[in-house]
Amino acid sequence: MAEEILKSLTLWLPGVSIMIALTVASAFFSGSETAVFSLTRDDLQGFRNGKPGEKQIVQLLIDPSRLLTAILFWNLVINLSYFAVSVVVSRRLLINGYDSVGWLLSIFGVVSIILFGEVLPKSLSVVIPGAISRLVVWPLSISVRMLDRVLPILAVITRGLTRGFWPKLQEETIIDAEDLEKAVDLSSQSSEMIANERIILHHILDLSEIAVEEIMRPRGTYLTVNEEAIWQDFGHSTPPGGFAAIVESGTDQVQGVFWMHGTIYSESKGLKSFRETVVYVPWCADAARTLSLIRAKLCHVAVVVDEYGQTIGLLTQQDLLDTILSTSPSRARRILKREAMLKIGDHTFHLDGLTTLRYLASHLGIDFDSDQEPSVTVAGLLHQNLRRFPEVGDEMLWQGWKLRVIDVTAPGRVRVLLEPGDNSFLQNTEGSE
CATH class of the missing domain: 3.10.580.10 (CBS-domain)
Structure with a gap:
């Protein structure tokens, strides 16, 4: 076998040299893909104020689809070229009677591109994505810009093929938020979702x-x-x-x-x-x-x-x-580090002026429509109704509840007493409970 390999050296050496170069190129793009897309948000935050190469990484990831398209395109071209060269060299060896060397080269070619062109560079890039990203950023940027000239042509070809072979192909209908909310509500009838998960899903849709x-x-x-x-x-x-x-x-x-x-x-x-x-x-x-x-x-x-x-x-x-x-998100709790709505008695509450009407309506069991409410917060509601800054003792009615200002620490910074507007409303509330 060794003698055959030496005798056929002139037949396979040029091709193998090209295959080695293509393996290195494949390793470059495979490792680049893994390294760049393994960077965490914190890594990218640090890169924004870093060296020119680090800033360039952030620029590339502003359009991740463009970057990924370029990497996959060049990797595909390299791999196709690699196997084309491998087939040509193996065929030349078989024609000249070096069957064993030809089969050995074929097997070696497949194992080499998988191991050295994919597995090893990706494994290394997962371990040290930052260092690899800094190393590959400029060649990667050049390859992306080179493909920018080709992409419009590929897009035209893709649209032409789509119209020719699938003329009736239509885009899938986008599911809107209302449909998703109905799906979440229906799922509550089963045991597949626990209460907190449903609440979070509703918050995402909201x-x-x-x-x-x-x-x-x-x-x-x-x-x-x-x-x-x-x-x-x-x-x-x-x-x-x-x-x-x-x-x-x-x-x-x-x-x-x-x-x-x-x-x-x-x-x-x-x-x-x-x-x-x-x-x-x-x-x-x-x-x-x-x-x-x-x-x-x-x-x-x-x-x-x-x-x-x-x-x-x-x-x-x-x-x-x-x-x-949060199961019960509150801006006042987040900013002021205290509860926005404090229960002090049956159907009686203390409110902070920062309390949003959405949060208040949710706790009172009132339907809330932001389009029908010109104000966002309790303080804003008082401003809208009074047409001036609230003062201690000011009162107003909202959705059957009476709001009375009990403290004013600064213009717009108020504490409010919330209680039922009248006895009939209290009776209706108790009846519904």
Whole structure:
């Protein structure tokens, strides 16, 4: 066998050299795919303020479909080329009477591309994705840009083939939120889902109906600092909510944040290492789109602005997750660290002005339609009804319940006593219970 291999050296050596080069190329794209897509959100957060190569990785992952298409395309071309060369070399050996060497090369070729072109690079990339990503980023970027010129042509060919072979092919109908909610409600009749799971599913679906104004942190409830802030300005501790908003000097316009939630301050890196960009959304944007935008832009905070472009509050990713995962999400509890609605007697409650009407209606068993309610919070409801800042003793009726202002600590910061509006309403409530 060894003698045959040496005699046939001129027949197989050029082809095997090409196969080795193609194996290295296959390993490059296989490892690149695993490494780049194994990076965690925290890794990418760090890369945003890192070296040029790290920033380029983040740029590539802004459009993951484009990146994955390029990797799979080039890997496919390389693998097809590899097996084409393998077939040509093996056939040449068989024609010249070196059957054993030809079969050996065929088996070696399959094992080699699987082991060295796929398994080993992917295994290594899973272990050290950051280092591999930094190593491959620039060649990978070039390959993606090269394919950008080809993709439009491939798209035209794909559409032509689709129309030719499947002229009646139609896109599947998108299931809307109402259909999903009905499915969740129907599933409650079986034992497949426990109560908390159903609640969380409803919260996820409700995100498309909740405006960010309902769950944001209003201006004045979070720490603001300037760009030149130092660790001592925070009192050597993580600020409430895990972040501090960076504002322009003399204004409330938020330019970025120092995001410190779940991290430990490092003197060597300084406060600048925690700086993050923010995204901007209008007050009427729904929570679902805002969460998608935050995740797509690899940040943690959305700045909520009014129709005049002024900052009216902030919404963090943690706030959105609390809205989804908490069985009874409450903005007042999240910001003020106390219950928004405190029961003090039969059908009598103390409310904080930050309590949302959606939260209040849910606890009182009242149907709530945000389109029919011009106000979002209890304080906003009082402003809308009184046409001025509430004062102690002010009263109003809402959905059969009487709201009476019992404390005012600042303009718009109120505590309210909630009780049934009249005895007949109390009797109806008791009867329904």
